[in-house]
Structure formats: structure tokens, C-alpha cells
Amino acid sequence: MKKYTRVSLKLITFGLWRISAGLAERVNLDSINCATESIITRDVAVIGGGSSGTYAAIRLRDIGQSVVVVERNDRLGGHTHTYTDPVTKGKIDIGVEIWQDWDIVRNFFSRFKISLTKNEFAPSAVQYVDYRTGQLVSQYSPGNATDALTAYATQLAKYPYLEFGFDLPNPVPTDLLLPFGDFVEKYALDDTVPTIFKYAQGLGNILHQPTLYVMKNFGLVDLKSIQEGFLTTAKHDNSEIYERALAELGDNALLNTSIVATKRSITGYSSITVTTPCGRREIRAKKILLAIPPKLDNLDGFDLDATEKSLFQQFGNSAYYTGVLRYTGINDNTTVQNIGINTTYHLPVLPGIYSISPSVIPGLLNVKYGSPTALADVQVQSDIIASVQRLPNRTISVESPEFAIFASHTPFELTVSSSAIESGFYKRLYAMQGKRSTYYTGAAFHTQDSSLLWRFTEQLLPLIVEK
Ligand SMILES: Cc1cc2nc3c(=O)[nH]c(=O)nc-3n(C[C@H](O)[C@H](O)[C@H](O)COP(=O)(O)OP(=O)(O)OC[C@H]3O[C@@H](n4cnc5c(N)ncnc54)[C@H](O)[C@@H]3O)c2cc1C
Structure with a gap:
């Protein structure tokens, strides 16, 4: 398989953090955690x-x-955070799903006798929809990001210290301070934007974020792991x-x-x-x-x-929400990804859904939702439900979507x-x-x-x- 095909396949599904289920052996959590010492x-x-x-x-x-x-x-x-389906007992990770294939990760999991495996992003059909209106955008394609990502990697290589923390030189390189949108323009990285947006989910409007934060959330280690494979737990129960x-x-x-x-x-x-x-x-x-x-x-x-x-x-923060939906009327093999029909780089308008994607449990779908600022949970939930109801060609139009689980991961990215x-x-x-x-x-x-x-x-x- 050509490098590009392999990379792009993974990139297409990457931000969806798809999962598969496994039956987990549980430890008994009852009757612990009540410290006896005063x-x-x-x-x-x-x-x-x-x-x-x-x-x-x-x-x-x-x-x-x-x-x-x-x-x-x-x-x-x-x-x-892992959802357990009460019917099938299957698991759906609605939060962290993947790890870098590093010794420190393998050692920590092996300390707890938990097996790891290379993560497979199962392919699914992708429909692009502007969730604001429910309009299907069948002519949209995120394009070929390979060359642009190579150019992006060249930029990342200038700042190796970003992989280890915020130990920034003085003066801080001016490119790291640019709004990411300006940085993209400066280095003609337009074709990377859809990929980076999907990967660096939860950052809010990435074009407005200082380039520093985008690079820290989508760095060289991620590009390498996209090529070589991330790890996940063999039981798919993180x-x-x-x-x-x-x-x-x-x-x-x-x-x-x-x-x-x-x-x-x-x-x-x-x-x-x-x-x-x-x-x-x-x-x-x-x-x-x-x-x-x-x-x-x-x-x-x-x-x-x-x-x-x-x-x-000085810290502000973005907001990130996840959940599992049932009765969506969306085909189990289809990812419905949000794009903006008339926005810069076709990025979806946030607050809004990133995507709704299949889980390994038929009828249950993962939803990811982002906002530049924190919102009330109820507001996010009703926006998600309304967005699903606007979708075209749902297979079940009579039933209303509902949440099997909803979680706020807010505050998410802390930025200054x-x-x-x-x-x-x-x-x-x-x-x-x-x-x-x-x-x-x-x-x-x-x-x-x-x-x-x-x-x-x-x-x-x-x-x-x-x-
Ligand atoms: C939906 C989602 C998917 C993600 N997917 C991945 C992925 O696949 N791979 C990956 O590496 N990373 C992923 N991430 C990023 C993830 O945030 C980091 O990997 C990591 O969990 C951050 O760790 P942390 O210790 O900073 O925060 P957390 O893991 O959030 O831990 C902070 C803890 O502090 C507790 N806490 C907060 N305030 C207080 C308080 N005042 N008093 C007491 N306790 C408090 C919280 O309850 C929480 O348990 C994902 C994040 C989200 C939200």
C-alpha cells in the first residue's frame, strides 16, 4: 500500500477515536476508599x-x-472514561483511546497486567454534513494532506522541545505566537488544516489559537505514530x-x-x-x-x-463533550462528519459536533462536540439532538435520538x-x-x-x- 493511502486512511478516521469492545474483568470497587485515619x-x-x-x-x-x-x-x-452497554456488556471508550507505542506506556500497562495492541482504525463510510443546516455536502473531500503534512513536519522539527513541555526559549519564536490561521497562510499549509482540526479536537477554533498550542497537540510524535501505529488496550477498555x-x-x-x-x-x-x-x-x-x-x-x-x-x-479554556447516542437513524457503518459549507477550509462552526461515528455496538454511536468556551451540559445535549434531527436520509425518522451516556470533559485545553x-x-x-x-x-x-x-x-x- 502506498504511504499516502495508508496515512490518509488513518487520518480520515483518526479524530473519531473509534473503538471496539471487549469483556472486561472488573475489580470489586465496593467498600474501599473510605480512609479510616482522621x-x-x-x-x-x-x-x-x-x-x-x-x-x-x-x-x-x-x-x-x-x-x-x-x-x-x-x-x-x-x-x-468507558461506557458499558447494559445489554451487551460491550465497552465504548468515550474519552482517551490511544497511546504512543513507547516503553513507558508498555511498562505501566504491563505493571497492571493489561495487554496492549496496535490500534486499528476500522474504515467507515464518511458523509460530510453541515450540521447547522443538515445539508449533505457530497462534493466535499478533505484532499491530499501528505505533502502539506511533510511541510508541517519540517516546521515542527524546529521546535523539538515542544515534545517535552513548555520549556520555551527566550525570546519565544515568533511563529509559535502567530494565530495558527496566519501560520498556515505563511507556510502554505492549507491542506493540513482539516487533518489537524480532526486530530486536535477540543482546541476550539484552531485558526485563532496560538500556533504553540496546535503544535503541542499535533506534533512530530503524532505524525510518527500515525505512520507506525498507536497502541490501545487489547480489551478496548481503557x-x-x-x-x-x-x-x-x-x-x-x-x-x-x-x-x-x-x-x-x-x-x-x-x-x-x-x-x-x-x-x-x-x-x-x-x-x-x-x-x-x-x-x-x-x-x-x-x-x-x-x-x-x-x-x-490568565488561563482560559476550551470545552469538549462526548457521548454515546442511540436511535440516531444513522447507518452503523457511517461516520457523519461536520464541515462548514462556506467557512474557511470548510471547518465546522463551533460550538458544534465534530462527528458522529460508529461504535462496535450496533445502534450506538460516538459523538464528539467542541466549543471555544464552556457551555451548560443541557445546551450541548439539546444542540446535539437537534443537529441529528436535521440530518438528511436518516434510516429511522420516527424515533428520537437519545443519549446512552453524555460527559463533559471541560475545562479542556488551558491556554493563555x-x-x-x-x-x-x-x-x-x-x-x-x-x-x-x-x-x-x-x-x-x-x-x-x-x-x-x-x-x-x-x-x-x-x-x-x-x-
Ligand atoms: C474525549 C477525549 C478523548 C481523548 N483522547 C485521547 C487519546 O486517545 N489519547 C491521549 O493520549 N489523550 C487523549 N485525550 C487527552 C487527555 O486529556 C489526556 O490524555 C489526559 O487525560 C490528560 O490528563 P490530566 O491528568 O491532565 O487530566 P485528567 O485525566 O482529566 O485528570 C484530572 C483529574 O483531576 C480531577 N480534578 C479536577 N479538579 C479537581 C479538584 N479541584 N479536586 C480534586 N480533583 C480534581 C478530575 O476529576 C480528573 O480526574 C482525550 C481527551 C478527551 C476529553
Whole structure:
């Protein structure tokens, strides 16, 4: 098969993050996570039990540290979220689906005895529709992106440090500050736009985003993995690793738990007051690892100093929503992708659906929806339903679409303005590592990619442990 054909096939389906089902062996989650100690004393308190926080907690234990994880949801995994169909018991990953084929990823999965396989993007017929009107755009084709992606790769190669974090040079290269739309024009990368838009889902209007964020979300590692294949779990149940991590952490993982107050110390133990389903608890920790989106409204109760406040308040965010729909009337083998009939590069207008695509369970379809800013869940749900009802040639017109599951993954990408980036925002942000016994990981400190975040987190561990 020619390189282009192989690449384009994968690219066409890439942003759809299609999945297949597997029957998962479940750990018993009952009767754990109720810390019996009223004062919990640990080496490290990890705040946020998503991808980065769970990885950090397990690895810190591996190197002899005691930990406690504070997670506000009723599960670990964060943006990794798996729907179980009550009828077939089949699984649909509605969040994180794929990993880079790296040792760090293989090792972490093998630690929990979970098998990985190369991800296959099953081909499906693609219909292009402008969901605003339901108009089918049969003459549209995303074109051949291969040459343009090669040119894009040449640009990416100028900034190898982007694969490791936000350790930007001073001055920050001006191309990274350009709105991505201007960058595309400058380097004639027009043909990459549909592909990048599909891949870098959740970023909102990519043409307005500083090029820095687009490059971090669709970088050289992704281009390489598109060629060589991503990994996914053999059972196609990505939540399993977090369930096993939860079983291992036991009552060191406090679920459904919120921070009430923190009092950080630079020399001794910091104190964190939390409310758990079993009552209020006091955590005493030598170090705190924050693995949550560091927006001010998400840091209620934290004893933030002026520097922390001034940095975190600069973050804006995009919004990303997912779900599984039934009774859509869309053929099980068809992806219905949103495009703009009269927009620049035919990008769909957001807020709006990215695509509705098949799952391995007949009659259930994945939906992905994006917005440049956060919306109420109910608004997103009704827009999705109305958009489906506008579709032409639905096979079942009498039934109304409904959600089998809906999830908001918001706030998603945390961004600051180009002028903030230019004036050293990330230098100041990174300078906070270790200050006030507090360390930071998670997407805001690197990128929306679990493999890259695990690597970033792994490199942070010696710093947390050594001091
Ligand atoms: C739909 C979707 C599909 C994706 N697909 C992929 C993919 O295929 N491959 C990939 O590598 N990446 C994918 N991503 C990107 C994904 O965001 C990252 O891989 C990764 O999950 C980010 O990890 P994180 O630790 O920064 O955040 P999260 O995994 O979201 O973890 C943050 C955790 O902190 C908790 N939390 C937040 N605030 C608080 C608080 N105040 N107190 C206590 N707990 C709190 C949250 O509940 C959450 O559990 C996808 C994202 C989405 C939304």
C-alpha cells in the first residue's frame, strides 16, 4: 500500500477515536476508599486522580513514597472514561483511546497486567454534513494532506522541545505566537488544516489559537505514530488500568473528595483539609503534587499566593463533550462528519459536533462536540439532538435520538494569550515547580496526551523525592 493511502486512511478516521469492545474483568470497587485515619500523614498528596495523578501516585509508591490521592469524582481516570452497554456488556471508550507505542506506556500497562495492541482504525463510510443546516455536502473531500503534512513536519522539527513541555526559549519564536490561521497562510499549509482540526479536537477554533498550542497537540510524535501505529488496550477498555490502580491504592485514593482548605509549609508538613463521603479528613503531606486543571475556580480553598494567583488567572479554556447516542437513524457503518459549507477550509462552526461515528455496538454511536468556551451540559445535549434531527436520509425518522451516556470533559485545553506567552508566562509557570512544597503535572503543564504526560510526570518524580 502506498504511504499516502495508508496515512490518509488513518487520518480520515483518526479524530473519531473509534473503538471496539471487549469483556472486561472488573475489580470489586465496593467498600474501599473510605480512609479510616482522621489524620492522614503521607510523603506526597496527589491532587487529581486522572491520567497524570494516577500515574504519579503509583510510580511514587513504586519508589518507596507513601501517597494519598484526592479525586473529586467517583472514579480515577479523568478524561479516560468507558461506557458499558447494559445489554451487551460491550465497552465504548468515550474519552482517551490511544497511546504512543513507547516503553513507558508498555511498562505501566504491563505493571497492571493489561495487554496492549496496535490500534486499528476500522474504515467507515464518511458523509460530510453541515450540521447547522443538515445539508449533505457530497462534493466535499478533505484532499491530499501528505505533502502539506511533510511541510508541517519540517516546521515542527524546529521546535523539538515542544515534545517535552513548555520549556520555551527566550525570546519565544515568533511563529509559535502567530494565530495558527496566519501560520498556515505563511507556510502554505492549507491542506493540513482539516487533518489537524480532526486530530486536535477540543482546541476550539484552531485558526485563532496560538500556533504553540496546535503544535503541542499535533506534533512530530503524532505524525510518527500515525505512520507506525498507536497502541490501545487489547480489551478496548481503557478504564481498566485506572480501576486496577484504584484497587492497588485502596484507601490511599479518596474519591468523591473535595479540598476545603490548604496550608502549605516550605519546611515541614503541609496540611490539606478535605471532605470525603466518610466525613472530613486532615491530610499532612511533605509534598503536594497538583494534577488538576489549575484554574482559579478549580482551586477553591487553596492558599494561593500572589504569584500563583496572577499566573492561574490568565488561563482560559476550551470545552469538549462526548457521548454515546442511540436511535440516531444513522447507518452503523457511517461516520457523519461536520464541515462548514462556506467557512474557511470548510471547518465546522463551533460550538458544534465534530462527528458522529460508529461504535462496535450496533445502534450506538460516538459523538464528539467542541466549543471555544464552556457551555451548560443541557445546551450541548439539546444542540446535539437537534443537529441529528436535521440530518438528511436518516434510516429511522420516527424515533428520537437519545443519549446512552453524555460527559463533559471541560475545562479542556488551558491556554493563555500570545502576548502572555511572549512575555514569559511559561517560564514563570515552570519556576513554580517545587515552590511551597508544591509540584505540578497535567495537561496545562504539557499537553493533552497521556503518553507524553506520563513521561513528563516520570521526569518530575526525582525532583519531588529528592528535596
Ligand atoms: C474525549 C477525549 C478523548 C481523548 N483522547 C485521547 C487519546 O486517545 N489519547 C491521549 O493520549 N489523550 C487523549 N485525550 C487527552 C487527555 O486529556 C489526556 O490524555 C489526559 O487525560 C490528560 O490528563 P490530566 O491528568 O491532565 O487530566 P485528567 O485525566 O482529566 O485528570 C484530572 C483529574 O483531576 C480531577 N480534578 C479536577 N479538579 C479537581 C479538584 N479541584 N479536586 C480534586 N480533583 C480534581 C478530575 O476529576 C480528573 O480526574 C482525550 C481527551 C478527551 C476529553
